[in-house]
Amino acid sequence: xxxxxxxxxxxxxxxxxxxxxxxxxxxxxxxxxxxxxxxxxxxxxxxxxxxxxxxxxxxxxxxxxxxxxxxxxxxxxxxxxxxxxxxxxxxxxxxxxxxxxxxxxxxxxxxxxxxxxxxxxxxxxxxxxxxxxxxxxxxxxxxxxxxxxxxxxxxxxxxxxxxxxxxxxxxxxxxxxxxxxxxxxxxxxxxxxxxxxxxxxxxxxxxxxxxxxxxxxxxxxxxxxxxxxxxxxxxxxxxxxxxxxxxxxxxxxxxxxxxxxxxxxxxxxxxxxxxxxxxxxxxxxxxxxxxxxxxxxxxxxxxxxxxxxxxxxxxxxxxxxxxxxxxxxxxxxxxxxxxxxxxxxxxxxxxxxxxxxxxxxxxxxxxx
Amino acid sequence: xxxxxxxxxxxxxxxxxxxxxxxxxxxxxxxxxxxxxxxxxxxxxxxxxxxxxxxxxxxxxxxxxxxxxxxxxxxxxxxxxxxxxxxxxxxxxxxxxxxxxxxxxxxxxxxxxxxxxxxxxxxxxxxxxxxxxxxxxxxxxxxxxxxxxxxxxxxxxxxxxxxxxxxxxxxxxxxxxxxxxxxxxxxxxxxxxxxxxxxxxxxxxxxxxxxxxxxxxxxxxxxxxxxxxxxxxxxxxxxxxxxxxxxxxxxxxxxxxx
Ligand code: SF4
Ligand code: SF4
Ligand code: SF4
Ligand code: SF4
Numbered sequence: 001x002x003x004x005x006x007x008x009x010x011x012x013x014x015x016x017x018x019x020x021x022x023x024x025x026x027x028x029x030x031x032x033x034x035x036x037x038x039x040x041x042x043x044x045x046x047x048x049x050x051x052x053x054x055x056x057x058x059x060x061x062x063x064x065x066x067x068x069x070x071x072x073x074x075x076x077x078x079x080x081x082x083x084x085x086x087x088x089x090x091x092x093x094x095x096x097x098x099x100x101x102x103x104x105x106x107x108x109x110x111x112x113x114x115x116x117x118x119x120x121x122x123x124x125x126x127x128x129x130x131x132x133x134x135x136x137x138x139x140x141x142x143x144x145x146x147x148x149x150x151x152x153x154x155x156x157x158x159x160x161x162x163x164x165x166x167x168x169x170x171x172x173x174x175x176x177x178x179x180x181x182x183x184x185x186x187x188x189x190x191x192x193x194x195x196x197x198x199x200x201x202x203x204x205x206x207x208x209x210x211x212x213x214x215x216x217x218x219x220x221x222x223x224x225x226x227x228x229x230x231x232x233x234x235x236x237x238x239x240x241x242x243x244x245x246x247x248x249x250x251x252x253x254x255x256x257x258x259x260x261x262x263x264x265x266x267x268x269x270x271x272x273x274x275x276x277x278x279x280x281x282x283x284x285x286x287x288x289x290x291x292x293x294x295x296x297x298x299x300x301x302x303x304x305x306x307x308x309x310x311x312x313x314x315x316x317x318x319x320x321x322x323x324x325x326x327x328x329x330x331x332x333x334x335x336x337x338x339x340x341x342x343x344x345x346x347x348x349x350x351x352x353x354x355x356x357x358x359x360x361x362x363x364x365x366x367x368x
Numbered sequence: 369x370x371x372x373x374x375x376x377x378x379x380x381x382x383x384x385x386x387x388x389x390x391x392x393x394x395x396x397x398x399x400x401x402x403x404x405x406x407x408x409x410x411x412x413x414x415x416x417x418x419x420x421x422x423x424x425x426x427x428x429x430x431x432x433x434x435x436x437x438x439x440x441x442x443x444x445x446x447x448x449x450x451x452x453x454x455x456x457x458x459x460x461x462x463x464x465x466x467x468x469x470x471x472x473x474x475x476x477x478x479x480x481x482x483x484x485x486x487x488x489x490x491x492x493x494x495x496x497x498x499x500x501x502x503x504x505x506x507x508x509x510x511x512x513x514x515x516x517x518x519x520x521x522x523x524x525x526x527x528x529x530x531x532x533x534x535x536x537x538x539x540x541x542x543x544x545x546x547x548x549x550x551x552x553x554x555x556x557x558x559x560x561x562x563x564x565x566x567x568x569x570x571x572x573x574x575x576x577x578x579x580x581x582x583x584x585x586x587x588x589x590x591x592x593x594x595x596x597x598x599x600x601x602x603x604x605x606x607x608x609x610x611x612x613x614x615x616x617x618x619x620x621x622x623x624x625x626x
Binding site: 069 | 519541554578579582585
C-alpha cells in the first residue's frame with residue numbers, strides 16, 4: 001500500500017506555489033468555511049482556526065521522540081497533541097438538558113462549515129475510521145459536522161521519528177478520504193484532487209499540469225518518506241497474529257512502566273471512549289454531558305458485581321489489542337493510523353511500535 | 369424541608385471553608401434548599417443537631433478531635449470530608465515522619481502545653497466517610513457539584529481517574545513531554561481543572577492519588593529523568609504525603625530525612 005505505481009487522481013498533479021495555496025485558502029474562506037489548521041500555540045502545534053495562511057507553521061519543525069516533543073526551526077512539521085478528533089468528537093459536549101419541569105431541551109447544533117487545512121495523511125485516515133465508528137453508528141452531532149467537512153491534506157515529505165503510517169497503510173501520501181492534497185516539493189506546491197468537489201475547486205485555480213520530471217520527483221520524495229515512516233511489522237495478518245498472544249505473560253512486562261494515566265488514549269485520533277455525566281444546576285436544569293474517557297482508568301471496566309480488568313497490564317492489553325486486533329472484527333479495519341502521538345505524549349515514553357513487535361516475537365516463538 | 373448543612377473544622381487552615389464563602393454567585397443555587405445549621409466561619413448562629421450533611425475540613429491531630437469527630441458522625445446523615453487535610457492528613461502530616469517533641473521544642477516557648485496525637489491523619493482513619501472532596505483547597509465547582517447532586521437526590525459522583533485525562537480534555541499541552549518538567553498529574557486524581565499545568569507548572573498532587581495510582585513507578589521515572597532521591601521525595605512529600613501511594617514513595621526515597 002505504498003505510493004509505488006499508484007495512478008494519479010482524476011485531474012492529475014497540478015503545479016503551483018505558495019501563493020496558489022493562499023488562493024485555495026482564500027477560496028475556501030470566501031465560500032463560508034471556517035478553516036481549522038495547524039498553528040503554533042506556545043510550545044506545540046495545535047489544530048486551531050486559521051484566519052490566514054500566514055498562521056500556518058511554514059518554518060517550523062516538531063522534534064518528536066518517545067515522551068518528547070519540541071518545536072524547532074525547520075521546514076516541515078508533522079503533528080501536535082491534538083487531532084481532528086477534537087472537532088469530530090469534542091472532549092466535552094452537552095447532549096441535552098432536563099429542565100426542572102422534566103421537559104428536555106436538546107442542544108442546538110451550531111451550523112458551521114469546517115475545512116481542515118493542512119492536516120496530514122494519518123489524520124485524514126483517522127477521519128475515515130471515525131466515519132465508521134461514530135458516523136455509521138448514528139452520532140447525530142458527528143453526522144452533521146461531517147456532512148459539510150472539507151479536507152485539504154498535506155502529504156508528508158519528511159516523516160517524524162515516531163511516524164509509522166507507512167506500515168499501517170495510511171500515509172505518508174494520502175490515498176483516500178480527502179478533497180484536495182498538496183505537497184511541498186522543491187519550493188513548489190503540487191496539488192491533487194481526491195473528490196469531485198476537490199476537482200471543481202482545483203479547476204478554478206487554473207494551474208498547469210506537472211511535467212514528467214516533477215511527477216517523478218513527487219513519487220521519489222514520497223517513496224523515500226514511506227520508507228522512513230515504517231515500523232518493524234506489517235499490517236498483513238497483524239490482527240490475527242496479535243490475538244494469538246491474548247493469554248501471553250508478556251503483557252505484564254509491556255505494561256511495566258505504564259502509569260495508567262490515559263494520555264495515549266486522549267491524544268489518539270481514533271480512540272472514542274466516552275463517559276456520560278449528569279451535571280446538576282439546581283435552579284435551572286440538569287445537563288447530560290459527554291466527556292472523553294479512557295480504557296486505562298480503573299473504573300472503565302468495573303461493573304456491578306465485578307471487574308473485567310482490575311490489573312493495569314490487562315488494561316494495557318485491552319488498549320493495544322483493541323487498536324490493532326479487535327478493531328478489525330468490530331469495524332473491518334484497524335484502529336491505528338500510525339501517527340505516533342501515543343508514543344510522543346506518553347509521559348514515560350512507552351513505544352507502541354516496540355510493544356507490537358515484542359508481542360509478534362512472542363507469538364512467533366510460542367505459538368505453533 | 370430545607371437540608372441542614374453543617375461545616376466543621378479540625379486541624380486545617382480554613383481555606384476549604386473559604387471556598388464555600390467564595391461561591392458568591394453559585395451559592396444562590398443553594399439558598400432556599402439548604403439551611404446553614406453550623407458554620408462558625410460564616411455565622412455564630414447554631415441549630416440543633418442532627419444534621420443532614422456535615423462538611424468536615426481538617427485532619428485529626430488531637431485527642432479531643434478524635435472524640436469530636438465521632439460525635440459529628442453520629443449526628444450527621446452524610447459526612448463529607450473536604451480538602452487534603454481531611455482526606456489525606458494534609459501538610460501537617462509531614463510531622464508524621466518525625467518526632468513531635470522535636471518540633472514542639474523548636475516552635476513553642478512552652479512545649480509542655482502542646483497536647484497532640486503522634487500523627488495527623490485523615491477523617492476516614494477514624495470514622496466512616498460517605499464522600500470525599502479532594503484538593504488544597506477544594507475546587508468550589510466540584511464541591512457545588514457534589515452538594516447539588518446530593519440535594520437533588522442523586523448519588524454524588526466525581527471522576528477518580530488521572531489528572532492527565534482532565535488536562536487533555538482542557539486542551540493543555542503536557543509540560544512533562546513538551547517542557548521536560550516533572551508533573552504528578554499521571555498519578556493524581558482529577559478535579560482541580562488541571563490548574564497547575566495550565567499555568568505551565570507541574571502538578572504537585574494536592575488532589576492526592578487517583579484510583580490505582582502508580583506513584584512508585586512515576587517516582588522511578590523521575591529518577592530516570594535525572595532527579596535526585598531528595599528531589600523526588602520532596603515532590604511526593606507535600607499536601608497529600610500521608611496518602612498510602614505517596615507515603616510509599618516517601619519511605620522508599622526519603623526515609624526519615626526531613
Ligand atoms: S504518520 Fe505519516 S502521515 Fe502522519 S505525520 Fe507521520 S509521516 Fe505524516
Ligand atoms: S495508537 Fe498511537 S500511533 Fe496509532 S493512531 Fe493512536 S495515537 Fe496514533
Ligand atoms: S501507555 Fe503511557 S500514556 Fe498510556 S496509560 Fe500507560 S503511561 Fe499513560
Ligand atoms: S502536564 Fe501533567 S497532568 Fe497534564 S498531561 Fe502532562 S503529566 Fe499529565
